[in-house]
Amino acid sequence: MNNDLLFSIESFPPLPESVKKINELCQFEEIDLKSVIKVIESDPILYTDILRFSNVPHHGFRHPITSISQAIALFGIAAIRGMSLTAALKAHPYTDVSPYGMSIHDWFGVMERQQRFLDLWLGKKNRAVIQSLGGLTFILEIGRLVASYALMLADKSHRFSEYEPEKLGLEEKNILGGSGDELAAKLFGFWNFDPLFVNSLEYSITPDEGLEARTCAALKCARTLFTLKETQPFSVIEPLLVRYGFDVNDAKIAYEILTDESRED
Known part of the structure; x- marks a missing residue:
């Protein structure tokens, strides 16, 4: 890969610190879910978008999901990481x-x-396939x-x-x-x-x-x-x-x- 492409990668606007922190927390074998929840709740964009996605009609839940802990319990940590990445990209400076x-x-x-x-x-x-992808x-x-x-x-x-x-x-x-x-x-x-x-x-x-x-x-x-x-x-x-x-x-x-x-x- 040439130097221009490497420069493009290194200069690409970074993800928010909250997403970086979630990524770090999720790399441990035993994930500290309380810490993940705390990070998400401290970032209004992630918090709002994750709850919004969790409540889209096609999931078919009878009652609304009102907390991040509920969302993690229902979707799993891999999905929450994905929702966090999506939320960060939607707010990204380059779109x-x-x-x-x-x-x-x-x-x-x-x-x-x-x-x-x-x-x-x-x-x-095949839930394990999805879980492994983070x-x-x-x-x-x-x-x-x-x-x-x-x-x-x-x-x-x-x-x-x-x-x-x-x-x-x-x-x-x-x-x-x-x-x-x-x-x-x-x-x-x-x-x-x-x-x-x-x-x-x-x-x-x-x-x-x-x-x-x-x-x-x-x-x-x-x-x-x-x-x-x-x-x-x-x-x-x-x-x-x-x-x-x-x-x-x-x-x-x-x-x-x-x-x-x-x-x-």
């Missing part, structure tokens, strides 16, 4: 993904569909924001034309010298996120190169179905599901629930 022909609102919408699919699909039978499922397209920032710093004007993940990664490499996923992995490594988080982000499109190939394959399924431009037919991931030993029907049910929800919206 331009126009090189990809989309608004920041649409960009968050894509990541929300990817996360929702993974939760519906893996939430019951909130990564909420921000799978973070590389697009980092790549846009690198373009801006290099004073380059480019509109990416590809949207299928593999092809888009190649286009990013041709223009920047590294894919968005590679840039994002370097950034989160620079921010001292745990190695599995960083590795799964970098290899979420090339699973066999990752530390946990099956986990990366699950991420690839979500990103292949819900691209930056459109939702793909379920059949595009069936070979991937079979290859990595996932139940095709479980994934299909999750996909159909999510597409039904999208039609209702």
Whole structure:
């Protein structure tokens, strides 16, 4: 990776101290949940956004969630980390993904569909897969924001034309010298996120190169179905599901629930 790209990573506006602290706390084998709650409650943006996300209608809870401790009990610490990252990005000083022909609102919408699919699909039978990712499922397209920032710093004007993940990664490499996923992995490594988080982000499109190939394959399924431009037919991931030993029907049910929800919206 060239010096210009490394400078882009090192100069990318940092996450809030509260998110950094949550990340540090979650790297211990025994997580101090009281300390995590205290950090979130001290940050009005994180606190408000986490409760807002916890109470969206599709979760189907009969009573509103009114505290962070309730949210952790219901969703788990990995999801809370993901919600914290999402909240921080929504308040981030750099929010331009126009090189990809989309608004920041649409960009968050894509990541929300990817996360929702993974939760519906893996939430019951494969919860350990989601838990091991430390909130990564909420921000799978973070590389697009980092790549846009690198373009801006290099004073380059480019509109990416590809949207299928593999092809888009190649286009990013041709223009920047590294894919968005590679840039994002370097950034989160620079921010001292745990190695599995960083590795799964970098290899979420090339699973066999990752530390946990099956986990990366699950991420690839979500990103292949819900691209930056459109939702793909379920059949595009069936070979991937079979290859990595996932139940095709479980994934299909999750996909159909999510597409039904999208039609209702």
